[in-house]
């Protein structure tokens with residue numbers, strides 16, 4: 001009721017800047033579920049300059065590198081605590097033949113990247129380069145196998161090549177290519193978007209192919225694969241239903257792709273030029289992911305009430321028109337404070353459903369869609385989305401604390417409603433409580449009462465991400481325009497905290 005009344009007032013007359021109030025109730029004495037660090041997963045595809053130029057420049061490059069990986073990017077990703085990285089696609093995965101990407105670089109055949117701009121791929125970044133990168137970052141690899149245009153034998157041999165101990169034919173080949181020890185590969189995707197770029201299949205046919213291909217993805221020498229079926233896009237609930245029925249517990253997980261695009265303008269919309277209405281609509285569309293995952297999970301619950309099959313949102317994020325002047329098909333886009341909100345609101349939602357959602361992978365890690373990092377020659381910028389992931393990484397593997405938010409809602413077109421405040425909280429292994437709060441309002445401050453049930457706070461400190469304008473971004477000329485700063489507007493009260501959240505800001509607090 002309060003929401004409705006406040007919203008009516010809010011929608012009728014909008015002062016230039018005012019103050020709203022909200023209450024966040026955090027059950028600090030509860031919490032039984034861990035937020036898997038894999039919720040903070042990344043996705044690296046052979047698409048545009050994500051791999052070449054973004055992650056990899058090669059050992060002979062004048063750009064400072066560590067064994068061919070950009071040193072600046074490597075260091076930035078270490079600070080991010082990347083838990084898992086999906087590769088080599090995306091759509092690219094179903095045209096990728098892994099044997100082209102091993103052995104001496106000069107012998108590796110070239111191919112045309114048909115999905116992404118027809119760029120010639122020289123295969124200089126292959127299995128060794130990817131898995132060694134994961135080792136350097138201390139993250140789990142998530143390999144997407146080729147079902148669309150690859151054979152069962154090819155997929156089976158890839159698993160053997162990566163994970164079998166000395167002596168097997170593929171382990172011998174691996175040794176010839178300079179690597180004796182197998183890598184640890186847990187996550188293995190059996191195809192990608194098999195309903196579309198991965199083979200234009202019907203769910204019944206894909207289910208049969210999944211059963212066939214996955215049979216030959218063996219567990220070698222104690223390496224236990226977590227096999228992931230290529231799941232639905234957005235609202236395709238039938239795809240999930242058919243796979244749950246026909247594949248069932250032969251899969252450890254099923255994926256889901258959900259992108260936030262501007263659905264009503266005829267194009268995806270510009271990354272940097274948008275109206276206030278576009279902004280709020282975007283947040284409504286982003287928040288709709290909650291309804292979408294709930295419906296997919298309800299179907300999964302019918303077939304798998306014990307929740308043994310995970311839902312993995314292995315592609316999500318904003319998808320805008322390509323940056324003018326960039327190579328068509330390379331999906332390069334800028335990243336503003338608006339994208340940062342899509343990240344914070346989506347992560348807040350994922351935290352609530354980790355009884356089923358065990359991994360998510362934002363698309364993509366560098367130079368494509370909602371990236372963490374943008375590079376140009378030897379320059380690198382960290383995007384507002386990077387900063388959200390960095391501020392939020394305190395929640396990785398922490399205990400989720402249930403929380404309720406009471407706040408004003410903004411009504412936007414297409415019957416979407418956006419709560420002006422979003423929140424999430426967790427307790428880490430040292431007993432520290434971390435609270436992330438987003439005030440999405442473009443002009444109004446939020447006075448937030450945070451009730452901490454079962455906890456008397458002794459100290460609070462925090463960091464804030466905001467900027468003058470919602471369309472501010474970090475460019476190669478102004479790389480530090482949007483970046484976190486110390487936050488001083490949280491004080492301890494009898495019931496918990498009182499926090500003054502500036503308009504369009506994201507804050508993470510640490511309470512001891």
Ligand code: AHR
Nearest residue numbers: 089090091092192193363
């Ligand atoms: O992330 C870009 C593309 O989006 C991926 O390659 C594909 O899986 C999806 O359609």
